[in-house]
Structure formats: structure tokens, C-alpha cells
Amino acid sequence: MPGDGAWLLLLFVALPLVGLLATAALPSRRVEAIRTVGWVVPAAAVVVAGGLYARFNLAEAGRQFVVSFPFLRFSYPIVDPQAGTMRFQSVSAPFSFGVDGLSLPLVLMAALVALAAALAARTEHRRVKTFFLFFFLLLVGISGVFLADNLIVFFIFFEFTLVALYFLTAIYGGFGREKAATAFLVMNGLGSLLLFLGFVWIFRLTGTWEMGEIAVRLPLSDVPPGERWALFWLLVVALGVKLPLVPLHPWMLKVHREAPPAVVMLHSGVLLKIGAYGFVRFVLGFFPDLFPKAATALAAWGLLNLLYGAFSALVQNELRLVFAYASVSHMGIVLFGLAALNAAGLMGAVFQMVSHGLISALFFLLLGMIVERTKTSRLDELGGLYRSAPELAGLFVFAALASLGLPALSGFVAEFQAFYGLFLSPARDIALIGLLGLALSAAYNLRAATRTTFGTPRPEWGAMADLRPLEAVPAILLAAAILVIGIYPNVLALPLEATVADVLGRVGG
Amino acid sequence: MIWLPEAIVLAGALASLAFGVLGRRSSPRAAMDLALVFTLAALLATAALAGTVVEAFAGAFRIDGVTLSFQLLLLVGTALTLLLAREDVGAPAPATGGAAPSGGVPAEHAGEYAGLLLLAALGGMLIAAAADLLLLFLGFELLSIAGYALVGFRKEDPLSTQAAVKYVLTGATATGVFVFGLSYLIGLTGTTDVYAAGEVIASPGFMERYGRLIFLAFLFLFIGAAYKIAAFPFHLWAPDVYRGAPTPVTMFLAVVSKAAGLALIVRLYLGAFAWTHWVGASGLRESFLLKSGPVVALVSGFSMVLGSVLALRTRDVKRLFAYAGIAHAGYLLVPLAAANPSMLDQIVFYLLAYLLASAGAFAVLRRVTEESGTSDLKAFAGLYHRAPWSAWALLLFFLSLAGIPLTMGFFGKWYLLVGAAWGGHGLLATLIVVTSVMSYAYYFAVLKQAFLRPGSTERPIRFRGAEVAVVLIAAAGVLLGGLLPGEVLRTIAQAFDAAHFFGLYDGRL
Numbered sequence A: 001m002p003g004d005g006a007w008l009l010l011l012f013v014a015l016p017l018v019g020l021l022a023t024a025a026l027p028s029r030r031v032e033a034i035r036t037v038g039w040v041v042p043a044a045a046v047v048v049a050g051g052l053y054a055r056f057n058l059a060e061a062g063r064q065f066v067v068s069f070p071f072l073r074f075s076y077p078i079v080d081p082q083a084g085t086m087r088f089q090s091v092s093a094p095f096s097f098g099v100d101g102l103s104l105p106l107v108l109m110a111a112l113v114a115l116a117a118a119l120a121a122r123t124e125h126r127r128v129k130t131f132f133l134f135f136f137l138l139l140v141g142i143s144g145v146f147l148a149d150n151l152i153v154f155f156i157f158f159e160f161t162l163v164a165l166y167f168l169t170a171i172y173g174g175f176g177r178e179k180a181a182t183a184f185l186v187m188n189g190l191g192s193l194l195l196f197l198g199f200v201w202i203f204r205l206t207g208t209w210e211m212g213e214i215a216v217r218l219p220l221s222d223v224p225p226g227e228r229w230a231l232f233w234l235l236v237v238a239l240g241v242k243l244p245l246v247p248l249h250p251w252m253l254k255v256h257r258e259a260p261p262a263v264v265m266l267h268s269g270v271l272l273k274i275g276a277y278g279f280v281r282f283v284l285g286f287f288p289d290l291f292p293k294a295a296t297a298l299a300a301w302g303l304l305n306l307l308y309g310a311f312s313a314l315v316q317n318e319l320r321l322v323f324a325y326a327s328v329s330h331m332g333i334v335l336f337g338l339a340a341l342n343a344a345g346l347m348g349a350v351f352q353m354v355s356h357g358l359i360s361a362l363f364f365l366l367l368g369m370i371v372e373r374t375k376t377s378r379l380d381e382l383g384g385l386y387r388s389a390p391e392l393a394g395l396f397v398f399a400a401l402a403s404l405g406l407p408a409l410s411g412f413v414a415e416f417q418a419f420y421g422l423f424l425s426p427a428r429d430i431a432l433i434g435l436l437g438l439a440l441s442a443a444y445n446l447r448a449a450t451r452t453t454f455g456t457p458r459p460e461w462g463a464m465a466d467l468r469p470l471e472a473v474p475a476i477l478l479a480a481a482i483l484v485i486g487i488y489p490n491v492l493a494l495p496l497e498a499t500v501a502d503v504l505g506r507v508g509g
Numbered sequence B: 001m002i003w004l005p006e007a008i009v010l011a012g013a014l015a016s017l018a019f020g021v022l023g024r025r026s027s028p029r030a031a032m033d034l035a036l037v038f039t040l041a042a043l044l045a046t047a048a049l050a051g052t053v054v055e056a057f058a059g060a061f062r063i064d065g066v067t068l069s070f071q072l073l074l075l076v077g078t079a080l081t082l083l084l085a086r087e088d089v090g091a092p093a094p095a096t097g098g099a100a101p102s103g104g105v106p107a108e109h110a111g112e113y114a115g116l117l118l119l120a121a122l123g124g125m126l127i128a129a130a131a132d133l134l135l136l137f138l139g140f141e142l143l144s145i146a147g148y149a150l151v152g153f154r155k156e157d158p159l160s161t162q163a164a165v166k167y168v169l170t171g172a173t174a175t176g177v178f179v180f181g182l183s184y185l186i187g188l189t190g191t192t193d194v195y196a197a198g199e200v201i202a203s204p205g206f207m208e209r210y211g212r213l214i215f216l217a218f219l220f221l222f223i224g225a226a227y228k229i230a231a232f233p234f235h236l237w238a239p240d241v242y243r244g245a246p247t248p249v250t251m252f253l254a255v256v257s258k259a260a261g262l263a264l265i266v267r268l269y270l271g272a273f274a275w276t277h278w279v280g281a282s283g284l285r286e287s288f289l290l291k292s293g294p295v296v297a298l299v300s301g302f303s304m305v306l307g308s309v310l311a312l313r314t315r316d317v318k319r320l321f322a323y324a325g326i327a328h329a330g331y332l333l334v335p336l337a338a339a340n341p342s343m344l345d346q347i348v349f350y351l352l353a354y355l356l357a358s359a360g361a362f363a364v365l366r367r368v369t370e371e372s373g374t375s376d377l378k379a380f381a382g383l384y385h386r387a388p389w390s391a392w393a394l395l396l397f398f399l400s401l402a403g404i405p406l407t408m409g410f411f412g413k414w415y416l417l418v419g420a421a422w423g424g425h426g427l428l429a430t431l432i433v434v435t436s437v438m439s440y441a442y443y444f445a446v447l448k449q450a451f452l453r454p455g456s457t458e459r460p461i462r463f464r465g466a467e468v469a470v471v472l473i474a475a476a477g478v479l480l481g482g483l484l485p486g487e488v489l490r491t492i493a494q495a496f497d498a499a500h501f502f503g504l505y506d507g508r509l
Helices: A006-027 A031-055 A103-123 A127-146 A151-172 A179-206 A213-219 A225-242 A249-259 A259-284 A293-315 A319-340 A342-372 A390-403 A408-423 A428-453 A469-487 A490-506 B004-022 B030-048 B065-086 B105-127 B133-151 B160-191 B194-202 B206-226 B239-244 B247-273 B288-312 B317-338 B345-370 B390-404 B408-422 B426-451 B465-483 B485-499
Strands: A063-081 A085-099 B053-058 B061-063 B277-279 B283-288
Touching: A006 A031, A006 A063, A006 A085, A006 A127, A006 A179, A006 A213, A006 A490, A031 A103, A063 A151, A063 B408, A085 A103, A085 A151, A085 A293, A085 B283, A085 B485, A103 A127, A103 A259, A103 A469, A103 A490, A127 A151, A127 A259, A151 A179, A151 A213, A151 A249, A151 A259, A151 B408, A179 A213, A179 A225, A179 A249, A179 A259, A179 A319, A179 B426, A213 A259, A213 B061, A213 B345, A225 A259, A225 A293, A249 A259, A249 A319, A259 A319, A259 A342, A259 A490, A293 A319, A293 A428, A319 A342, A319 A408, A319 A428, A342 A390, A342 A408, A342 B206, A390 A408, A390 A428, A390 A469, A408 A428, A408 A469, A428 B105, B004 B030, B004 B065, B004 B105, B030 B065, B053 B465, B061 B065, B061 B105, B065 B206, B065 B247, B065 B345, B065 B485, B105 B133, B105 B247, B133 B194, B133 B247, B160 B194, B160 B206, B160 B239, B194 B206, B194 B247, B206 B247, B206 B277, B206 B288, B239 B247, B247 B277, B247 B288, B247 B317, B247 B345, B288 B317, B288 B426, B317 B345, B317 B408, B317 B426, B345 B390, B345 B408, B345 B465, B345 B485, B390 B408, B390 B426, B390 B465, B408 B426, B408 B465, B408 B485, B465 B485
Parallel strands: none
Antiparallel strands: A063 A085, B053 B061, B277 B283
8 A cells, every 4th residue: 555645645746637627627607717716726735745744754865655556568579689589578668657866846837836826827817727727737737747767758748748738838828829839849859759759769678667677787788889879869859949049049039028927937847847857857867977978968968058048038038038048048057957967966956947937936936917008018018017006116127136046046046056966077177167157147147127117107007906806815825935035045055965866876887 | 150240241242242132222222220239239240259369260260359350350340340331321412524522422322332331341350350361361362352342332433443443453463462472371381270270380491491482472462461451562652542432432442441451460470470480591599570670660660751741742532541551551660660568458558549530530520521622731721610510520530530639549659659669669659740740741631721720611511420430439439538548558458468369469458
């Protein structure tokens, strides 16, 4: 029988499914009931995630609360080259979940962002039932993807997010929504299928779909290095589409620009992190011996992301694009942390994933409110928010400060560790150049914040409602999380420690 | 009574024909119902034979795992076709001018309609069971000729007639090519028994002497058979024929005919050719399987790429199915090209997934095209508002065809990829991945119409009872195969294991 924690884990994965079924069962005219289900279920998921956190054993490096169901068993032919014979081996890929120090922070963050997004989505009034059906489908994918224990299960949840986000963007997006959705579908489809190809090839080499097993077997296998390098870069590119790495990023700009704010909160906050999570779990986890040799190249790629994103964010007039490029820039810092290959760097990378998830979600939450009031998200049209809606403006400035890395907020903790880690590593020159990115980050964040909040409001907006109580709840939730992590980083650092040490212990082969 | 299933189908064909002539005019659909009852009886009779391996009629007729699996597929496909075709009878005649994509069949021809469908199915069943080249050819011709008549069944519709002529002309050419190859094979080996021919080819010294001619025979046979599954280079008939034929017949061509064509290829290739080894000119040991692999891979690769590229550029949904069908034919050849020991399981599993999803999609397509009078993409616009359940069903079927979890199609593609990786065919695996992404684009183009675009009317669409039945059966199958892939795989594996087909399946777990 699964233990206490395992039940919670199961509940966490099943909750969005319950929400999906409940939404499907409600008739589409009962809009309020659907909206209520829409936020009650994610709220319950936050509570459950909290329960997982409370029961988490800090000393344990591997997966905890493992739940497993028999799912897929098939016989697979194995050739014995010495004897020249072939036999069939039974391979099973159970539907299994577990949580470790790496997935726990992401699960917490995802649950929180999902709740905030669900609350923000209450303003959606077109085809509400359909919206929440796809919204819950997206949550099903999100809640499983970080917990999946084997590659097939991971991929199944991963693909759920693809379908759901396609429809959420294509139905509820802005003017260019269909093009954006198609670009997303094709680029992400390619990324995820390349990833799957990599998974299948890994299975060919190791004979298992279990992540833990692969991490042990793949480095020890006698596969020629050329093949493993090809696999390594295949995974980097496949995950790089999702992260996104710089030449592979245009689709995500389109999604940021067109998708409704509640959806972008989840997209920017959580979905991009699947790419980052994959980097840690698959690229670093499966190739601990190759990774150090590629670390400088990856750090350089991170630098490209960091600077390209920062420079582009500096000149955008569209607020959504400022944040989109800021995401590109911040994901570069994740790569920095990984490439450092030491405890500080790896911690920084995970902190950056969580912190950016929260900050980005907060940004788009606020942006949704601003757009609702002013009908624009262009910097040259915005302004004077501080006079017309001071609380909203205050939160916006808070988000900008968190994003630029103000000490005592989560962004600072993350960036400091990632940079510190990279300074300690052989690629310290890259870290040095990267500091320029931090300066730019201050510039574009302040530019966005001042242009939006300072100045005089436009007369046609009239009297503007400040933060409504219902809007305040998700914003305060996210802001509080940012603050807590900034002031007491150990909330995340403690569960991470054992896993990080375990991952690093295997690096270098 | 191992020929009982065939006998039942033959009796059903004759009974429906007779019923069409003698039966009462007041209940024209009774002929279709009669045919359906016979088909289901044959299905039961086939299932009852599970596990038998036996030959009859001097070795010309063979029941084994391959026979039974393919016959089950053929009969399920035929039953679904008959359900759909049932609604054709007595429906209003198609509009003159040739624009109508579908339309009724006059009540007085119902008997012939049902009879021809069963005769074609009988041809397919004979192909699956034939271990003699002449019987194989007989089945091939029976399937083809009944198919020609079915495609041109709506005589008053110029498109239907045109399609029939194209089908006959290509079919005749392909048959010529096939028979030419057959003459080489029979002439060189001196026997018409598939397995005896295989033994002659494998006899010492034979390949050294006649290797080139045998290879030529294989090429002609393979290319000729490729016509039946609409693979490159005999694929060009598919779009026009699919477009012009009555929709149930299109479905029959897409699923039953394709399954029969694969049975033909499997029996010929694995029965007569594949297991031959000889000492080549360079003194090295050669194997036919490895020598012919590149040819199969070439046909498979070209089919995948051509079908997908063309599907991206079409706006007619029936033609889109034809092009996608070409790509699917390419996928289905991958296991043979990769020559892994589980290739038959892969083919049958993928075929089943393809069959179910296609049948469901055709059922929706038929009602939609019938309502709007066109098979242009636009016909699907607003489907979500006109018949929400059918839109969700269509989503499910297209996800399966595109290979997205949790559908059976996903595991079909997964298994193909595993097989391709086992054989070390990285290129084919990459092609599967790339063309799958293209299939996302063209399948979602239809879904985009169904879910996003407003239709010209909001009038609800009422599905006929038999169409609903097809959709439900197909949806249940697609979901079941996606949720319990292990069970389905095991069932298929046992079907082959029981037969000890080619001695390959000893020692399965």
C-alpha cells in the first residue's frame, strides 16, 4: 500500500483530472459554477502540494512517495552478440510518479502559478466551459510532467500541454492568435518529437524507460562516444525549443504576444520550465560524463540568450514582448547555473526556474489587469498608472524590481547563486561578460516600470478601478512567494540540497 | 472448418446480392443489415480459430497468427464500413454537376452495394490466408475488381466515374507489374507455393546463380503490391479516387484495402524472400532481409515525405485523407525496413490504431460533407457549435492519427519508433518524427475549422444512428488502446506467438 505521502502525490496528479471531469459534467450555461470549479481545484492542489512539502524527507536524494501502476508491458528482442542468439525480454514501463528535491520546488511553483492563473482567468467570458476544459487539460499535463518517473509517462504529460495550449491560444488569443498557435504547435511539436526520438534511442541503448535506471546505466554503457554526443546534442536542441534557446525562440514571442494573460502566466511561468527541468534531468542527469566537456559551450549559449534577450527587451515597445525577451534572458541564467557544475550554480539554476516562474506569472497577471483597464499594452500609450491605480502600479514596480534582481527578493537569490557558481567554474570569463546582462536587466525592467507607472494617465481611460479584492488575491500570493524565497531561501534550498549533491556526485563519471 | 470465415463472407455476399434482386423494396436497408450480420458472424468464426496453425487445400491455404490478425482487422474494417454505408442507401441522390462529395445510393442497388463490399473483403481475407501465389493473386484481383465497381458506384456522378476509371487504369498497371514479378518468381523456382518457393530460393547455390533475377522479381512484386497500400510509387491514384468515391467506399479503401495490401506484402516478403542467406560475390555472407531493406526503406521514406508534403497543401478533406494515407503507408513499411523481430506486432498494432481512428474520422467527415455539400475544409467550420460531441470525437481521432497521447495512435508510433531504433534506422525514425510534425499541421488545420472558425450556419447537425455507432466504437477503441496499450500489445503478441510464425516468436514472454 502506498504511504501517506504517496496518497498525496496521487491526489495531486489526479486533481486536475477531477477538475476536467467536473467541468465537463457542468452544462455550459452555468458559468459561475464552472469558474468556481476552475479555482477551487487548483486551490486544493496548492494545499496538497503544501502537504507534500511538509512530509518531504530532506535527507533523501532519490524519489520519494513513489506511486506506480502497471501500464505498459511488452516483449523486446535482445541480441546477445557473443552467442549470436536472440531472446525476448519483458520490458515494463509502469505509470509511476515520485518527487525528489528537483521536482518539489517546481511542483510547488506550478501549483501556485496555476491557482493564480485560474483566478486571473475568471475575467474570461467567451466560451467559458471550453476554456476551463482546456485549462484543466493543461493542468493535467503540468502536474504530471515534473513528477513522472519514466520517459513515456513524462512524454504523455508533456504532450497534453501541447494540445491544451494550442487551443487556449488559438481560441482565446489576440488578433494573430491562429498564426501564433500554429507556430507554437509546429515548433513545439518538432521539439517534443525530437525529444521523444532521443528517448526511444536511449531505450535502445539502455533497455529501460526508468529515469533513475537510465541515469545509472547510460554513462556506464559501452556505447560509442560519437553516438552519445549525437544524443546529447539532440536532447539539447529538443529541449532548447521549449526553454527556448535563442535561434529557436520566435514561436514563444508569438505566444506571449497573442495568448490571453492567464494562459501566458502558465506558459511563461511553468511550461518554459519544463525545458529547463529537462536540461537538469535528462541532459545533465543522463550524460554526467559528457556534460563537463560541453559546459563552456552551454555557458556561451546561455550568454547569447542572456544578452540577446536583454538587448531586445530594452528596445521593445510592446510590454508583452519586453517580458517575453526578459524570459529569454532569464533562461540564459539557468544555463549559466547548470554549466557551472557546482552546488551553488545548480541551486541557482533551480532557484531561477522557480523565481522566474513566479515573477513572470506576476507580470502577466498585472498586465492582464492593465490591459483590461487601458485596452493597450504598448509602452508609448501607457503611463500614469501610479496616479490612477496606485496599488496596481506598486505591485508592477515590485515585479520589475524582483525581475531585475533586487536583494531580498527571489530573483536576487537565484541570479547571485548562478553567477557565483559560474565564477567558481572554468568558464568564469563568460560570467564576467554576463554581468553586462544584469545591468541591462535593470535597465529594461526599470524602463518598463517607469513608462507604465509614471507620467500622466490618458484622459480617455477615465476613473480607473484600482486593485479589486478578487484581483488582489493571486497577486499577493505570487508576491508573497517571491518575498519569502528572497528573505528565506532555505525554503527551497533545504529540499534541494540532497538531490543536488547526488547529481553533482555523478558528474565527471 | 478452417475456411469457415471465408465461407460465411462469401455466403453473405451472395445472400445480399440475391436479397437485392428478390427482397422487398420497402426495406432497402435490410440487404445492408444482412451483410452486417454475416460479417459479424465471420468475425466470431475467425476469433474462434485463434491459436490454430494449419494448412489446407494442398498447402495453398494457411491459417496462422498473421492470417487471423489481418482477417480480424479486415472484418472489423468491413463491419464499420457497412455501418456507414447503410446510411447511403435511400439517401437523396447526389446533386448533379459533380460537386457533391457524397450522396445516396438508390434503394434498388443496395444489394449490389453490400455484395460488392463483402466480395472485396473476401478478396482481402484470401490474401491474408493464401500460401499459394495463385490464390494470392486471386485474392488481389477479387479485392481490386470489386473495388473498381465500388468506386464508380454512383454512376450519375461524373467524379465517381472518373475516379473509377483512374482506379482501374492504375490498378491494371500495378497488376501488370505484380504479375510480371510473379512470372519471374514462379518461373525461376518452379512452384507456386510461397513457402516452397522460399525454400528453393534458400537452397544452396540458387541465389548465387539467380540472385539478380530473384531480386528483380521481388522488386516488381513489392512495387505492384505497394499500389494496394497507396505507397510510393503507385500512390497517385489515391487523391482523386478517395475524393470521387462514395465516402464509405473511401473508408474501405483507406482501411480495409490498405490492411489487405500489407497482408500481401508481409506474406510474400517474409514467406518467400526474407530469410534467404547466401554467399555474395565478395565472399561475404549476405542476407536478403538486409539487402532488400534499403528498397523498403526508400519506398517507406518517399511515401512518408510525399504524402505529408502534399497533405499540407490540400484544402479538400477527402484528398487530405488520401495524402495522409500515403504517409501512413510509409509508416507501416518502417517495421519491415527496420527488420526487427517484433515487426508484425508493430504493423498490426499500428494498423489497428489507424483503422479505428480513420473509421471514426470518416464517420464524422461523411455527415459533415453531406450536410454542407462540399468536402472543402470549410465544411468543418463551426462544427463545434453545430455538433459539439462530434467535434470532440474528431479531436480524439485526429490526435490518434497524428500520434499524440493518450490515444492508440501514439503507442502505434511509439512502437514503430522503438522498432526503427532497434534496427538502427535513425534516418527512418527521424523521418517519422518530421512527418508527424507535418501531420500535426494538417490535422490541426481541420480542427482549427471545427473549433475556431464560425460556420455559415449554426443549425445543429444530426448524426444518423449508424454513424454514431461507428464514432462510439472507434472512440472506445482509440481510448482503450491508448489507456491499456500493454493489454492490446500482449493480445497481438500472443496471436502471433500461438502461430509460431516463421519460428521467430519462440521464447516470448
